[in-house]
Amino acid sequence: MTDDDTIQAAGCVLWRPSSVAGELEICLVHRPKYDDWSHPKGKLKRAEEPLAAALREVEEETGFRCVPGARLPSALYYVDGHRKEVSYWAAEATDGRFTPNREVDRIVWLPPDAARTRLTQLRDRDLVDALLSALHLA
Template sequence: MTAGEAVRAAGTVLWRYRRTGEGGPSVDSIDGIEVALVHRPRYDDWSLPKGKLKAGEDFPAAAIRETREETGVECVLGDPLPSVYYRAGGRPKEVRYWAAEAGSGVFAANREVDRVEWLPPADAARRLTHDHDRPLISALLEALAQRA
């Protein structure tokens, strides 16, 4: 990768049906979902799970891997969401996102992510540190509404 080459990354807007205790999800509608946000101590920010592609890795595989590494949760990719473009470390960065339904798994704090929080979409949008991430919450809700 050259100095001017864009950093390629992939991530998810990871969602699940809201937990209501031991009984499982509260409702099977987009009104009853939660979105996962990760806290990165290195940047002291709240973000969506994402990360750089490894050599030979495609965007969907990277999105699944990064989500698992950062949240401890397996996921199933759904609709592609808008890509986000910004500068990081003086270089252009492209992050491709997918809606992703959470499967099994348990979070364990690590060097990159020390906390994961599951929040209703409006709360998640407010908690996100970076403005460029907020439209992804709306894009998730639109994608889920269209499939219902």
């Protein structure tokens, strides 16, 4: 498989300040098709830049607009025998409201430790640590 065969996707570790001073909450999405909890992400459209795709996917999946921050580590894994690379950014939620849809039926806002525990994939848990490091909270 060549690099040209790699599925390109992008997403964000979406966060917002919590009501507890100095704390933050991370948004996780539940995808009923896979019955999993993850960070909002999705495939790039033709000729779409990764950051633009990440912001689009966040809004489509969570209903929230956001301000992108630091670039976080990419995730590389295989899906049905195809290589997939997901580019991630830290992103602070600004405004919006969640409406359940076919792709995402629930979201939750959790403190970092609870988010790390709720995430289905181990690779997604590492992104929580990367976010905290990027925000100088780790």
